[in-house]
Amino acid sequence: MTTAQHASGEDIRSATAARRAVLWVPDWPVAAAVAEDLVDPQVPVAVAGNRGVLVASAAARAAGVRRGMRRRSAQQVCPELVILPVDETRDARAFEPLVQAVETVVAEVEVVRPGMVTFLARGPARHAGSEEALGEALVGVVATETGAECQVGVADGLLTAMLAARAGTVVPSGTTQDFLAGQGIGTLTLAAGTRQTVAATEELVDLLRRLGLRTLGAFAALEPADVAARFGTLGLTCHRLARGLDATPPTARRPEEDVSAATDLDPPAERSDVAAFTARALAEQLAETMMRRGVVCARLRVAARTEDGTELVRTWTIDGAPTAAELTDRVRWQLDGWLSGRSGRPPSAPLTRLELVAQETSPAGVVQDGLWGRARRGEKQAERAALRVQGLLGAEGILVPVLDGGRDPRGTVRLVAWGDEATPLRRTDAPWPGQVPAPWPATVPAEPLPVRLLDVTGADVRVSARGLTSAPPARLLVLAGGRTGSRETRATRAPSPVVGPGEYPLIAWAGPWHGTERWWSEQARRRAYLQVVPDGVPAMLLALERGAWQVEGLYD
Known part of the structure; x- marks a missing residue:
């Protein structure tokens, strides 16, 4: 076990990561099959699943077998190859003797997955004399007790310790970022524990590669705020790992009861x-x-x-x-x-x-938000609760808003079912000529409220093709049945604001703003917008379409 040599300098941000040791057994599924006498350790062996070869022994790799190969391709490269199916129970069962051997040297061992254990390093290292001596002791006791070959790494943070174990080295405190900078972006998947997290991390890694971010250093150089806006909570967690920090920021709250x-x-x-x-x-x-x-x-x-x-x-x-x-x-x-x-x-x-x-x-309700975003566990619990309610109410029982580009408040918000892809269909940073000027209303009813806009003589106010009103608006007539929308709409959306039927004199008004959309197609729309301040009710944004006025939004 060697000590990595890196540039000196204190890494202040890595000081918050716990000093951890990781013991890793290379190609553990193959080693587990050998431990249970399923195969001869001298023959080439591979463990394959639905996605091809997952693990190959050293002899198989020497013959050209690589991870991800199809079974037939692997057998063509190495005809004597023995292919075993994936068996997680076998891997865990065979790993127990090794964990028991580690416990003769270190207490409080945590199993990350079959083939890898981790523990806090400071106490055991002091007892062994140094971190290098601790690693040598662990490698020796595992080889003596089980006959398995393992590697030990010590570093700040779990992901850094995992990578250090693969290199069989100790990463000194303060050099974490230098050690991580050149590592491939795909190493982020090492810190994922469950199948769901592994799949999500692999998708994120694929996206980062397509964006040109191929190393942890390149990813860590991004601003956390930009990562949060583009990649969400999973991106923030991986960004912390790429910077050599723990997956979740430390909190000062009291630990909850087990x-x-x-x-x-x-x-x-x-x-x-x-x-x-x-x-x-x-x-x-x-x-x-x-x-x-x-x-x-x-x-x-x-x-x-x-x-x-x-x-x-x-x-x-x-x-x-x-x-x-x-x-x-x-x-x-x-x-x-x-x-x-x-x-x-x-x-x-x-x-x-x-x-x-x-x-x-x-x-979930009291998880403290981290410096760069929401805590991961609270968000996961909220997702689980939403999925549970969705199972009771149906797919359309829970809707989430998605911000789209557009010219009016109603057109820029789209509701999608929870779990569907919440990505905008139109660019939000496009110029959008003819857009309703700011500020936009704070409340947009689920369905527009029908009204009439009258002048001083009681005639309906119209807007010409040139965007001119027929007369100055003087009164707003709210029609009966201010709450609109079908029964199904009211059941799946928030109820529309209610403005009592009646006539309201106008204190002020502004506009109109006239625009025509898609004039070349059958979906052409011609609308005019007007801001009005009626006496006794909130200010409103009105829209005129096909000769009828309606309330598009209410201002606070």
């Missing part, structure tokens, strides 16, 4: 398949409790007790808002690792009690 779910196993469980039924129900109970209380967690603690009183404990890192299926997977993997007996240290007696504890919980 959420737990426990049950007694009667009869005691000696096999993993027996305990898995109880584990699934318990994980679903924990997920339901978290949803009901409106919290998400960052870590899952799995604890079990045997008949003779032995306590078994393991902590898993959870990325984002875990679903019941994700919690179930991790509990099932852990039970299989404990009860399979492959570690050489199976439980001394059958399991009698199982407890799940959601740690580092964050309530």
Whole structure:
């Protein structure tokens, strides 16, 4: 294990990231298959899924097999290649002996995923004498106890420590950004823990590459405000990682109480398949409790007790808002690792009690906004709540506004169903000649309110083709049934503001602004806008179309 050499200089922004160590086993799915005697360690091996080859052994890579290859292409390159299916349970079960070996050197180990563990480095490093000595001790004990080859990295922040582990190095404090600057942008996916987060991060990485941002340094050079405006919450999280910071900014709030779910196993469980039924129900109970209380967690603690009183404990890192299926997977993997007996240290007696504890919980309603945007966990909980309500009301039950380009207040806001692509259909920065002048009304009714605009003689005010009024407006006549819109419209949109029927004298007026849109097509529209201030009701923006006036918006 070597120490990376970088330019000196204090990185003030990285000081907020925790000093972490990561132990990583290269090609773990292949190593897990070898550990379970499924393949000969000397033959080329690859683990493949629906997206082609996911992991290849060193012998397979030497023969030309690469990640992402199709099965047939990989076998053409290496005819003797042994292809195994993806088996996450096997990976987790075989990883348990290695975690137990690490715990002989370091306490409080967190499993990021099968093949990778992490822990805070300062305490263990002081005990070992240095961070380099800690890494050497871990590599030695893993090789002795399990026969696996691993690499250890120490750095500020989780992503930096992961990359340091892949290089088998220590990144000194203050040199984080120099170390990250030349790393490829695709390394952001390493810090994603769940399938959903991995997929979203891969989409973001693909977009960043198409924009010409191919390294972490190039991405980190962007202003956080620009990243928030263009890439949203996920972009902010990845931007923090690219700058060498933790995924979420530190907060000064008091930690919330852990959420737990426990049950007694009667009869005691000696096999993993027996305990898995109880584990699934318990994980679903924990997920339901978290949803009901409106919290998400960052870590899952799995604890079990045997008949003779032995306590078994393991902590898993959870990325984002875990679903019941994700919690179930991790509990099932852990039970299989404990009860399979492959570690050489199976439980001394059958399991009698199982407890799940959601740690580092964050309530959605009180999550503190970070310096560069909303906290990730609160936003995830809001998304989960919205999806739950949408499942009860239907796809159109929850609508979100999207800002579009246009000439009038109604045309610049479009409502889309929650979960649909919320991107503008028209450019908002286009010039838009004939646009209604600012300020625009603060309230736009779901449906326009029909009115009549009268002059002093009681005649309707008209606007000519040249944009001139037939007479100065004097009164506004609000027709009966000011609340408009069909029953379906009222059920899916906010109710329109009500202006009581009657006649209102005008205190002031301005306009008109005349415009014709798409005069060359069948969708041609000719409209005229007028701002009026009636006595006793809010100021309004009126629109004249096809000889009828209507209220387009109300000013505060």
